[in-house]
Amino acid sequence: MLEIRDLNAWYGESHVLHGVEMDVPEGKVVSLLGRNGAGKTTTMRTIMGLMAKTSGNLRYNGEELLKLRPDQVARRGIAICPEDRGIFPSLSVIENLMLPPIIAPGGMSLEHIYELFPNLKERRSSRGTQLSGGEQQMLAIARILRTGAKFLLLDEPTEGLAPVIVQQIARTIREIKELGYTVLLVEQNSHFVEGIADTHYLIENGTIVDKIDGADFAKEIARVDKILGL
C-alpha cells in the first residue's frame, strides 16, 4: 500500500506538483491520467526518489520513502519502467534484462519472461536499441519483473505503439495483476486503462482533480477524455 499525501515537487524554482494525494492499495492496478505536462511523470520520479526538491509524505507499507535515494527506494520493492523506456544502448537485450539486481525473492524466472515475451528470447543478443519500439517496451517491462519488486511504476507503456502491441501489453498487465503485483499506470489513453485499472486518478496542473472507481469509469469516460483533451 502506497499512501501519497500533500506531495509537492520542484524542478529548480518551478513548482510542478501541488499537493498530490493518492492511494495505491496492494495488488491493485491504479491509473494516473492526465495531459502532457500535468505532472504524471514527475509523480513517478518523485516516488522513485529521482526529484531533488520535494515535500509531503510518501508512505509505503507504513515507511516514509520521501527522502530516500533512488537505490534505497528500489530496494524496498518498487521498480520503474520509464516513459522513454530507458533501454541502455551499450547493452545487449539479455544484458538489459539482467541488469536490475534481484531485490527480493519471488521475481519471475527468465523462462517465464521468455514465455510472456517470445521476441526477447529470439533477439537476446541484439543491442537493446536495435529492437522495435514495441520490443523495447516489452524489454523495459520484462526487466523489472525479474527483480522481485512487487510495486511497478509503468510510465505510458502504450505511447507510440501499434494497436496489436498495445493489446499485448494490456494482456501482460492483467497477467501481472493476477500474479499479485501492484501497478501504478501512468497514461494519456483512457481507453487503454478502461477495464485494466481498479481506480483512476485524474491529474491537472500538478493536482489530483478527480478519483473514479473502475466500475464507474465507462460512464465517465467522455468527461475524462475532455479533461485529457482527446
Next chain:
Amino acid sequence: MFDIPLNLILGQMVLGVVNGVFYAILSLGLAIIFGLLGVINFAHGVFFMLGAYCAYMLLNLLGLGYWEALILSPLIVGALGIFVEIFLIRFLYKLDHLYGLLLTMGLALLAEGLVRILFGPQGIPYSIPESLRGAYNLGFMFLPVYRAWVVVAGVILCLATWLIIERTPLGAKLRAATDNPQLVQAFGINVPIMLTLTYAAGVALAAFGGVMAAPIISVDPSMGTTIVIVVFAVVVIGGMGSILGSIVTGLGLGVLEGFTKAVFPEAASTVIFVAMAIVLVARPRGLFGKMA
C-alpha cells in the same frame, strides 16, 4: 630515410611497443573514468608517478620487492583514489567538465610538489627484479627480458580490463551507468559507490603502470606529468568512449613514436601531436570515438 638499417627501425618499433603499453594502460583508465564520471582526470599521471614512488618506499621502508609492489602499490594508490573521489572529485559531477580539469590539474601540481619536497627533484633508482634480467636475441636486436615482460603483462592487463567491461555483469552495470546513471540507480544499484570504486580502479591501473615503469624509466616527481601529456593526445586520437580503441591507439602510437625515433629522431617527441592535429582535422571525434 633509406640508408637507415632495417634492424634499427625494427628495434625502435619494438621498444615503441613498450612505451605504447604504458600509453594504453593510462589512456584506458582515463577513458573509463571520463566515461562514467565525466571527469577529465588530469591527475592520472600523478597516480602513475605515485605507483612508482610507492614501490620505492615499499622496498626501502619495508623491504618488499618488485612482485609485492606490483600488487600492493595499486592497492595503496587505489585507496588514495577512494579518498580523493569522496572528498574532492564527487563535488564535480554536476559541474562543467572544465572544473574537473582544473581541480585535478591543481591536485596534480600539489602532489608533484609534495613528492618533490619529500624525495627531491632528482630521479631515484629502482632496479629490475632478479628473475627478469637478461635479454632475448631476436635476430635484429637484443630485447631485454624485462621489456618483454612489460609488453606481455601490460597487454594481458589491458585485454583483461576490456573483457571485464565488455563481457561481465559488472561491466554491463558500468556501461549502463555510463549511458544513464539515474536509471541504474533507480533499479537499486548504489551508483555513488560505483563511481568511487571506478575512480579507484582507474587510478590503481595507473599505479600498476607506474610500478612496471619504475625499473626502466627515470622515477622522478615529474614522470607523471611528462607521460600524461602524451596520453591525453592518445585519448584525443583514439576518441573517448571506446575501451578497445584506447588500447589499440596507445600501442599503435607507441610504435609510431619508435619508428620516428629511428627514421627522424628530431621529430620523435612531436610525432604524436602531429598525428593528433591530423586526426582532429580529419575525424574530430577520434579514430574509435562514438558519434556525439
